[in-house]
Amino acid sequence: MRMEIENLAKTIKKRNILDDVSLTVEGIYGLIGPNGAGKTTLMKILAGLQTLTAGSIKIDDQHYVHRHASYITANTLIGYLPQDFMIYPEISVYEVLDHIAVLQGIVKKSERQQQIEEALAIVNLSGQQHKKMNELSGGMRRRVGIAQLLMRKPSILLFDEPTAGLDIEERIRFRNLLLELGKQHTIVISSHIVEDIEFLCTKIGILTQGQLRFEGTPEELKQRADGYVYHMDVQAEALSELLMTQDVTQINEEEQHLKVRIFSTEALDQPRVIPRLMEGYLAIVRGVDNNGK
Ligand SMILES: Nc1ncnc2c1ncn2[C@@H]1O[C@H](COP(=O)(O)OP(=O)(O)OP(=O)(O)O)[C@@H](O)[C@H]1O
Numbered sequence: 108m109r110m111e112i113e114n115l116a117k118t119i120k121k122r123n124i125l126d127d128v129s130l131t132v133e134g135i136y137g138l139i140g141p142n143g144a145g146k147t148t149l150m151k152i153l154a155g156l157q158t159l160t161a162g163s164i165k166i167d168d169q170h171y172v173h174r175h176a177s178y179i180t181a182n183t184l185i186g187y188l189p190q191d192f193m194i195y196p197e198i199s200v201y202e203v204l205d206h207i208a209v210l211q212g213i214v215k216k217s218e219r220q221q222q223i224e225e226a227l228a229i230v231n232l233s234g235q236q237h238k239k240m241n242e243l244s245g246g247m248r249r250r251v252g253i254a255q256l257l258m259r260k261p262s263i264l265l266f267d268e269p270t271a272g273l274d275i276e277e278r279i280r281f282r283n284l285l286l287e288l289g290k291q292h293t294i295v296i297s298s299h300i301v302e303d304i305e306f307l308c309t310k311i312g313i314l315t316q317g318q319l320r321f322e323g324t325p326e327e328l329k330q331r332a333d334g335y336v337y338h339m340d341v342q343a344e345a346l347s348e349l350l351m352t353q354d355v356t357q358i359n360e361e362e363q364h365l366k367v368r369i370f371s372t373e374a375l376d377q378p379r380v381i382p383r384l385m386e387g388y389l390a391i392v393r394g395v396d397n398n399g400k
Pocket residue numbers: 119120124140141142143144145146147148149299
């Protein structure tokens with residue numbers, strides 16, 4: 108399923124929060140940008156939770172102009188997971204999902220049970236269904252949030268900063284879950300951390316100050332930093348000086364020294380290396396990208 112956003116704008120109290128944003132969501136789409144860039148606002152508009160000031164949204168060639176939030180409430184194509192999913196802290200995971208299933212109008216208890224079990228299995232929480240919501244970690248709560256979305260069988264899933272605050276193990280588990288969900292769903296993941304979407308997204312959009320600065324594949328993003336990334340061997344004592352004068356994007360410990368990657372638009376007398384995603388992102392947000400040249 109494909110979602111085309113055309114010339115979308117959002118003004119709040121005369122301030123442009125989103126300014127002429129056009130992008131095409133397909134596959135697993137990573138929406139990246141610093142805090143305050145407008146990612147949550149964009150996600151909420153796509154989810155139908157906020158109105159837009161101008162622009163339109165097309166889903167599989169069906170056109171929606173949704174000045175009113177009616178566009179999503181009228182259909183169940185889209186599931187939105189907010190930054191922190193927490194409802195009914197005192198009741199169990201199963202009861203939460205059962206309650207939501209009732210609200211969705213699934214009258215038969217056996218049908219609800221089947222749907223709940225299916226959804227819990229997908230998010231790998233089958234053994235945790237009797238735990239109360241307030242006994243779960245942040246990552247588990249988010250997985251319950253995904254389970255309740257899946258019961259509605261949406262085609263498009265919107266996850267706002269899904270990995271924020273998760274520990275390393277939960278991050279890895281979450282990435283695997285997203286890869287699995289990506290086989291059946293179109294997904295948008297917002298994040299301000301490029302590493303969170305590395306090896307996960309098939310397409311990336313970069314939003315800063317309400318404007319889309321880049322849209323393309325991970326490969327295309329990396330190419331934007333082509334020619335600006337260097338390798339340098341340094342002694343540990345020289346690192347702090349280097350950190351103050353250069354954009355060091357990675358530090359690897361070798362036996363006798365450190366091997367660092369540096370992003371620099373000024374030519375350095377060091378070997379150039381193939382850029383990584385984070386360096387492509389830096390090129391875009393600094394406005395120095397070579398535009399694929
Ligand atoms: N209702 C509102 N009234 C006034 N300003 C708002 C409102 N909603 C959002 N903003 C402003 O719009 C800008 C974008 O906010 P948004 O939450 O969409 O950004 P974000 O990229 O998701 O950042 P974060 O990751 O920090 O949530 C911010 O400067 C925010 O203060």
